Amino acid sequence: MRELISKTFHRLKVNSVISDRVGPDLKPSLNKLPREQHGISRQHISNAALRVMSQLHDHGHQAFLVGGGVRDLLLGGHPKDFDVATDATPEQIKALFRNSRIIGRRFKIVHVRFGRETIEVTTFRGSHDTVESSQKEVHRKNQQSARTSEGMLLRDNVYGTLEEDAVRRDFTINALYYTSEDYAVYDYTNGLQDLSDRVIRIIGDPETRYREDPVRMLRAVRFAAKLDFDIADDTAEPIYRLASSLRDIPAARMFEEVLKLFMAGYAVETYQLMREFGLFQPLFPETEHHLNTDSDSSLINNALHNTDLRIQADKPVTPAFIFAALLWPAVSHRVQQLKYEGVGEIAAVHQAAQEVIYRQQQFTAIPKRFGIPMREIWELQFRLPYRGGHRAAQLMEGRRFRAAYDFLLLREQSGEQTDGLGQWWTDYQVADEQQREVMCQSVPGHKKRRRRRSTRRNQQHRDVH
């Protein structure tokens, strides 16, 4: 993405008539870039998105592509999905598309499906404190009152006009609109200039916008990392101060955000920025505590680096592995503590995993489908050393072996002492039957125990007869 930006940005000619910066007074003025002045081509837009727009146009509605789709098209990249904004209400949208459904608790969104692609269609959003407009009056009766389960302000749920929708969006570069009606780009917030300057700038008063929805702070660092943009000074300034307000966000939404932060291919940079801005602490307080006291950050850095490489290589990544790494400092510390208190190793691992997961779930949910494999990865770290006799073969057949082995290598790579265990398992996997047997017989501590036991058994056998 970053290379694409630098290669293709020259194609974007920013209109010389630049509107004033949208400040706290939220008075947007339109800068419209006609089709010959921007590099967006219909060919790069999915058919599904084009069909949604034209269907809405045909029924007398406005319809625009907006958000990441337009931003990434202008940067010359390939958007991963397309969002459409319209003046049609959710019910009107639903009536126009057979394969659609209304979703959302925070505000109603319509998902329109075309085969495997889903286009997210949202009604223009307004706010209580912007200037009244006649169009908004029409929509006002459709106003929603649900909110706070997602930690957002009520005023996000009022329908509005295109201009109002623009200033309700998070960053100027995410508030650019494109429509297949006239093929122009509509810019109310100076987003084109910021795109050209490679700047993440929040729309409106930064502190107010972060208080309305603290997740915007995470989004700022996510986009800065992904696009390699700078965060504007006034956009960056309140973050450190307000970072702890992320605690108000429900754990389920936070989990989704963590996936976006760490599974988009730019996890290393994102993590670094999160720590600089104090945004990691409210999400993973126990990990942050251990990183500041008794562990270093290399295991997490290495895990995130590997994740980025896997994503670049189109290999699958699982949240279970990422969470296993993020919470490992807390788990391994707690296991040591419990063992010191006299708890047996296996019991200690179970207890530590349970406690750490329980505490973490106050901050980010961990759905069972990831929590269970995460625990298995941890537990196997303590079982992989016991590999004598038939155990190695049994361990290797286990469904979680591969992930646990990768995790072991990660620990070694990050400087943990494991007495060459990772190398042993690497060798074991490529060895033939005979070599494997020799390896298993020579595992320290293994033979002796077996001999003693068999001697005793033989003894009993003899005694009976």
Ligand code: ATP
């Ligand atoms: P990505 O490439 O990650 O999909 P995106 O910008 O499309 O980036 P989405 O989460 O898909 O991000 O959101 C689509 C658009 O909705 C954003 O570009 C932005 O305009 C708006 N938006 C999303 N979340 C917020 C928020 N918390 N506050 C204000 N506007 C938001």
Ligand code: MG
């Ligand atoms: Mg998007």
